[in-house]
Amino acid sequence: MAKTDVAYEILVDRLAERGVDIEKVKERLKNQKIETPSWGYADSGTRFGPYKQAGSAVTIQEKIADAAQVHKYTGIAPTVAVHVLWDFPNGLADCETLADYAKSLGVAIGSVNPNVFQDRDYAFGSITNENPAVRAKAVDHILYCIEIAKKLGSNVLSLWFADGTDYPGQGDFRRRKHYAEECLRTVYDAMPAGMRMLIEYKPFEPAFYHTDFADWGMSYCFATKLGPEAHVLVDLGHHFPGQNIEHIVAFLIDEGRLGGFHFNNHKYADDDLTAGSINPYELFLIYNEIVKAEENPNPNPPIAFMVDQAHITKAKIDAMIQTIMQIQTAYAKAMCVNRERLLEAQLSNDVVTAELCLQEAFATDVEPLLRRVREEMGLDPNPLEAFRASGYWDKVSRERGIRSGAGLGA
Ligand code: PSV
Numbered sequence: 001m002a003k004t005d006v007a008y009e010i011l012v013d014r015l016a017e018r019g020v021d022i023e024k025v026k027e028r029l030k031n032q033k034i035e036t037p038s039w040g041y042a043d044s045g046t047r048f049g050p051y052k053q054a055g056s057a058v059t060i061q062e063k064i065a066d067a068a069q070v071h072k073y074t075g076i077a078p079t080v081a082v083h084v085l086w087d088f089p090n091g092l093a094d095c096e097t098l099a100d101y102a103k104s105l106g107v108a109i110g111s112v113n114p115n116v117f118q119d120r121d122y123a124f125g126s127i128t129n130e131n132p133a134v135r136a137k138a139v140d141h142i143l144y145c146i147e148i149a150k151k152l153g154s155n156v157l158s159l160w161f162a163d164g165t166d167y168p169g170q171g172d173f174r175r176r177k178h179y180a181e182e183c184l185r186t187v188y189d190a191m192p193a194g195m196r197m198l199i200e201y202k203p204f205e206p207a208f209y210h211t212d213f214a215d216w217g218m219s220y221c222f223a224t225k226l227g228p229e230a231h232v233l234v235d236l237g238h239h240f241p242g243q244n245i246e247h248i249v250a251f252l253i254d255e256g257r258l259g260g261f262h263f264n265n266h267k268y269a270d271d272d273l274t275a276g277s278i279n280p281y282e283l284f285l286i287y288n289e290i291v292k293a294e295e296n297p298n299p300n301p302p303i304a305f306m307v308d309q310a311h312i313t314k315a316k317i318d319a320m321i322q323t324i325m326q327i328q329t330a331y332a333k334a335m336c337v338n339r340e341r342l343l344e345a346q347l348s349n350d351v352v353t354a355e356l357c358l359q360e361a362f363a364t365d366v367e368p369l370l371r372r373v374r375e376e377m378g379l380d381p382n383p384l385e386a387f388r389a390s391g392y393w394d395k396v397s398r399e400r401g402i403r404s405g406a407g408l409g410a
Pocket residue numbers: 039113160200202235262270308310408
C-alpha cells in the first residue's frame with residue numbers, strides 16, 4: 001500500500017473510534033463552497049500607499065479569470081464577490097455579458113458589494129450623514145447595486161458602512177442611528193424576492209471614535225428590525241483582540257441571523273491576513289460551531305462563506321489558494337470531534353475531557369483525507385503546487401506587468 005493510503009486508512013480507523021463517519025465527512029468536504037473577492041486579485045494598499053505587483057488584475061474580466069484559477073485547483077471556490085465601484089467603472093454596461101463570461105470560466109458572480117465609502121461626499125457619513133442629499137446619494141447607489149445584482153444573477157447584497165465619527169461630540173449617535181434605519185428600510189423594501197441583505201460591522205477604521213455599525217449586536221438589531229431577509233455578516237478581522245468570535249457565531253446561528261462570513265485573520269487590527277495564519281485554533285473553533293449547526297436543527301438560513309483579504313506582500317493567487325486550503329482544513333478538523341464524548345464531558349462538568357475533545361480534533365492530521373477528497377473530485381491533491389507548476393502566474397505577470405486600476409490600491 002502506498003504511504004498516503006496507509007495514512008488515510010489509519011485516519012479512517014481513528015475517526016471511526018470517535019464516531020465519525022468518514023464517507024459523510026468526505027461528502028461534506030466536496031460540497032463546501034467558499035467565495036473569493038474580486039478585490040483580492042487586484043492591487044491593494046495601506047494608509048502608506050498602494051503596493052503594486054506585476055500581474056495584479058485590473059479589469060473585472062482579469063479578476064474573474066484569476067478567481068477561476070483558484071476554483072480550478074481547489075474545486076470549492078465557485079463564486080466571486082464583486083465590489084461595484086472597483087469592478088464596474090462603466091456601470092451596468094460592464095455587466096452585460098459578465099455572467100456568461102464567468103460561466104465560461106467555470107465560476108459565477110456571488111455577493112454584490114456597494115461602495116458608499118470612497119467618494120469624498122461620504123467623509124462625514126453615507127446613510128448616517130446629516131445632509132439628506134448625501135443620504136439619498138448613498139441609497140441610490142445601493143439601489144443601483146440591486147439592479148446590478150439582478151443583472152448578474154446574484155442574490156446577496158453585502159453592505160459595509162464606513163460611517164462613524166472621529167471625535168466625541170462630532171455626531172449624535174441616536175440621530176445617526178435613525179438615519180441608518182430609514183435608509184436601510186428603503187433598500188430592504190427594494191430587494192426582489194430571494195435576495196438577502198448582509199449587514200457587516202466594524203468597531204473602528206476609517207472612523208476612530210465611533211462607528212455606526214460597531215459590533216454584531218448593532219447589525220443584529222438593524223437586521224431584525226428590517227425583516228427575515230436581513231442578516232449579520234461576521235468579518236473575522238472586525239473584532240477587538242481577544243473577542244470570542246465563535247461565541248458570537250453560535251449566538252447568531254441560534255437566533256437565525258448569521259448571514260455570512262468574511263474570512264481573514266488579524267493580529268493587531270483589520271490586517272486582512274490569510275485566514276488561519278495567525279490563529280488557526282480560532283478558525284477551527286468557529287468551524288466547530290458551523291459543523292454543529294449543520295448537524296443540529298436551528299433556524300439559521302444558508303451561510304455565505306466569503307473571503308475578504310487583500311494581500312500586499314504575498315502573490316495573490318497563491319495566497320487565495322492557501323486561504324481556501326486553510327478554511328478547508330479547519331472545516332475538516334471540526335468534523336473530527338468526538339461529539340458523544342464531548343457531550344458526556346460537558347454534562348458531567350469534566351472540563352479537561354471536554355477541552356481535550358476539541359484539542360484532539362484540532363491536532364488531527366487531516367491532510368490524507370483532504371488529498372483523498374481532492375483526488376475523488378478529479379483535482380490535484382496539492383492545489384498550491386499544481387497551480388504554481390501551471391505557469392499561469394508567470395505568464396500573467398509578464399503580460400500584465402505593473403499597472404494602475406480601480407480599487408484599494410488604485
Ligand atoms: C471593510 O474593512 C471591509 O471588510 C468591507 O467588507 C469592505 O467591503 C472590504 O473590507 C473592502 O476591502
